[in-house]
Amino acid sequence: MKVPKKLRWLATLSMLIFMLLISTGCTEKIIVLNPKGPIAEHQRDLMLISTVLCCIVIIPVLILTAIIVWRYRDKAGRKASYSPNWAHSTKLELIWWGIPIAIIATLAVITVRSTYALEPSKPLKASVKPITVQVTSLNWKWLFQYPEQGIATVNELKIPQGVPIRFEITADSPMNSFWIPQLGGQMYAMSGMAMTLYLQADEQGKFWGSGANFTGTDFAKMYFDVDSVGQDQFDQWVSKIKSDSPVLTLDGYKQLVEPSTLQARSYSSFPEGLFEMTVTKYASSHNHGMSHKDMLDMSTSDDHDSTHGEMPGMDMSH
Template identity: 40%
Template sequence: MRQIPFRACLRMAAVAVLVAGVAGCSEGVLRPHGPVGEAEKTIFLNSLGIMLAIVVPTILATLGVAWWFRASNRRARYLPTWQYSGRIEMIVWSIPAMVILLLGGIAWVGSHDLDPPKALVSPEKAVRVEVVSLDWKWLFIYPDQGVASVNRLVVPVGVPVSFRLTSETVMNSFFVPELGSQIYTMNGMVSRLNLKADQPGLYPGFSAQFSGDGFSGMRFTVDAVGKEKFANWVEETKGNGRSLAMESYEDLAKPSKNVEPYTFGSVKAGLFDLIVNRPTGAIAKGN
């Protein structure tokens, strides 16, 4: 059997890693489609650049020292009694200190500018969406439109979306990589998040927190459409005749896997607040 040369194996491995890296950038946090995702990408790249400013010289210095002080180099000076150098101490401590200050500044500014409850600046009025993580699916309630959907979130392009999020059972995590800001959902508590899609398209969302047997199928799609298409979708949804009240919600909240998207044409007013204020484990107890 013909053996592949070692250098050829290295080239093949390098090509495979490059292809995998490029393929991974086709969607996700490095391909944002909203202001929040774009700002998070900027923070990521800035932080990476600052860290590389110390990592790359350190790697090069390590290789350079190893090469210079090799056994065959007669010019390298061996100084066994060397103890202290103020210049070296200054360099060793000042560069990491500057890196920490810069990274801390980026984190400080970013944490305030991208605070999840902070409303996005826009002339458009935000669309309100109430999110409930269930076993193992997502419920999206539009309180102003009076409709709801399961495992499909339809939003108008260029309009901020103001989320209130909770969980029926265990803690979960709401994440749309191309729009930004992963945030947790917890039973009996309300989290807040603001996002916006700048371009029409289908953006995958999923649960980033393991929550049991059906976790792998706990995915949804964000469908960013024009304002007119969003209004048409609302009207079509209202005409489907399916109603979401507490009784139908209890059926919906029962564990199920890989649920196909569907909608509710009407929603009981204040249902989200009733879900938040229910006793923990009410579905399991039959309350």
């Protein structure tokens, strides 16, 4: 049965509208497209700009492909022109070479600028002092240490709204990737190295965080809640942990390192220099450009700020 031309166009238009409505409605559910911080917002905009620029080429190509297949199909009485000796058109050559080259050049400029603007170890501009959180990837859990507050948590991250967070990230396990999609992109957690990542939550709420790298049997359970709260609530939370939670000892940390999955828990204190000890015990064996004096300096240093965002005494060029 032959389908009327108007009915075909109506079906096509309905499908396009349906796809548009679906994609629009899913934006809130696709968390990388629903940013809650300045870094994630810039990354979302970069993805959208790149997608739009690519669509300038992809959509016309797909439409023309369908038109050509339909117009030049094998059909009795076909009226489409047939030019077997046609070989060159300067105008068409300029179009199908010039437009892609212009788009690629535009993407290159945008990507380079965004790469420098979104450098992970670059401090965020803010009127308040950043809070440092030391992140250690374990099998199969996350340990968060707050050196300024003197507390630690497992699989629970609470941060004050509007305050930049300076994450110092390492691993006491196979390499993983620290990721809070609504706040920013991934940063690898590697043994013997301390990577720096600045993020910030502009809104209060609970966000999802996880490990984004395969690390064994229970890697899928390496997720955690990120709770963005007001400064007063954050201070009350710190005080509650200090008064109600147990102490994390070295023996307790050795038990945490053992492969296992855990629910969220908290500690009122942790051994001084625990993060630095975790980094240097692998750095000494892996020899990431560190001398014995560098490791001693790092273990005793209270200043975690450096020009390029790395831990003092560490050569991050490796």
